[in-house]
Amino acid sequence: MSTSIKAKVSARPASFISTLYADVNAMRILRFAFGVTVACALAYGINWPLAFLMPVFTALLLAMPLPKPSVKASLNNMMSTLQAFALGLAFSLFFLQYPIAYLITLALVLFHLYYYLNRGGSFWFTLMSMIAILVLPMIANSNEGLAIGFSAGFVYSSWLTIAMLWLAHFVFPDPSFTQFPVKPKYTNRYSKVAAQLALKSTLVTFPIAAVFITFGLSDYLLVMIFSAIFILKPDLTQGKEAGRNSLLSTLLGGVFAWFFYWLIVAVPQFYFYLLLLLATTLFFGRHIFSGTNMSKYYSSGFIALLVIINSAMAADSNFNAILAQRIFLISGAIIYIVCALKVLERFFFTTK
Template sequence: MSIKMTDKSASIGKNIFADVKAMRTLRFAFGVTFACALAYGINWPLAFLMPVFTAMILAMPLPKPSVKASFYNMVSTLQAFAIGLAFSLFFLQYPMAYLITLALVLFHLYYYLNRGGSFWFTLMAMIAILILPMIANTNEGLAIGFSAGFVYSSWLTIVMLWLAHFVFPDPSFTHFPVKPKYSNVYSKVAAKTALKSTLVVFPIAAVFISYGLSDYLLVIIFSALFILKPDLAEGKEAGMNSLLSTLLGGTFACVFYWLIVAVPQFNFYLFLLFATALFFGRHIFSGTPIAKYYSSGFIALLVIVNSAMAADSNFSEILVQRVLLICSAIFYIICALKVLERFWFKANNQ
């Protein structure tokens, strides 16, 4: 009898390690939970970013990062925040030079991405050049500290990805999507798309950074990300997907938050997080049309719960504020794209 039970258990374990969806779900839950345990256990500056980045990357059907790719991403993060600090510490004191340089850098980032460039570097650079000047308007030392914490968290994320893939590796027969190769030649379509994205993002970024409107920082970030594909339908769809994901994540965050308030123990928090990550991971890798909402929804859950755990915070206020900021970004993108397509790009096409 015991031999049969042992054989059955071995068969189940073998089937799990041969199931791509099961391995990705377990890797997602393990990686996110371990990242949160390390981040909140040590609690360095901007530690909460490591679980967010870990969840964002493990939710994608990507292979284990190679040593070369990992090193490239680490260097890319350092380069991105070096650019952001150069904006904050040198160009910000010369407003006209700063605005001209900001427009050029935004254009080149979008142009680089549209030619098949690294999404990781583009994301890091966007965050750096949009957030650091806002912080530097208040305190330059704070901007340097923010950069150090951000780089440290992103580097630890790469280590966490290696650990998660080591514990729960993909089966040898797993197929991964082929990444488009970067093109060094001039592309008229990529340049036109980059110009369109820049014309949408630059005005709102210039106004918000010039007047130090840090309370509405997320509007700039969301606008810059939603407009990665400057098509009216796709920009609107990206914004609506983010809004629906936030509502989904906010609903689960509400239950999650009140459960950890009822049982304020770190072990219970990790157990609850692991169970929640398993639930979300099962839907993320289900292959259904709603999978995309669960991927972004889990990140929204992490961000909302982390914000709600701060002193003197209000959970309902945080959720409502995030929804309003996303709606503001969607409204701005739709209006800006309609104006551009009506008075400029439509005429150019004709």
């Protein structure tokens, strides 16, 4: 073989790699598959409390067309998570023993969180705070120590997620020419529109949160959580669309989860689970970053797949019952927000 031929053969792999690293979608797909697979390997290999949250958060963030988080942004997100669960623990350990004061404070905090988000505030802080103030009191009703342990596991998993994002972006970086969506700026000035939207969201979320937490309806916790999230944009059309998208995504994720579950039951080996997960993330990643109308369903559908598989892997679990229950709870949340918004828009927020 001549020297020129050898040079051409050796140049092909280098050329392929350089072309691959210059492809924005290829980098995002590979980063998504790599990050989620490694996150699951660590989470289920070490298995600390609430370890399954790290793959869920990793998949949620890597499915977005976002740049590598800066050191400042990473530290801000870490502190936001800590502050959110400190707020949730304050509710659980101090206010919960005074029911009237607790309900008044809950309404005020919900309003300020929605108001903060509608003025361009951090979605991550708002989401973490919503989960903390709604979930921790339900846990603290039965065991205060369990609420503290839940908070520690949640914060630990979210911090490890940030480390996983850095690792995934280091291995599969974005090309230098990549265009990212512009983040809206946060404004400290009073906004009447943001206040009205926050009030509407609070009037929908507060009644169901007050009833569920007061009576300890932990079996239907997801209805409360989904209602609070679906109503982030308190528009009847957008609320229905968010609920419908979540339901369709759950059905999509449930179909793939069914095949995934029975394959790991047939071959109950950890390495096979990781290989199957890698293939699944590559498939979902390709559709998530395809830019089609179905992309949003695949993004949420993969989160549903992870959650359903994690629940199904518990002892004495029933896969079909878990999937049916999740669909039922999401449907309940959709029905509630649609009815609540119709009442509010009919009697309180009528347009002239």
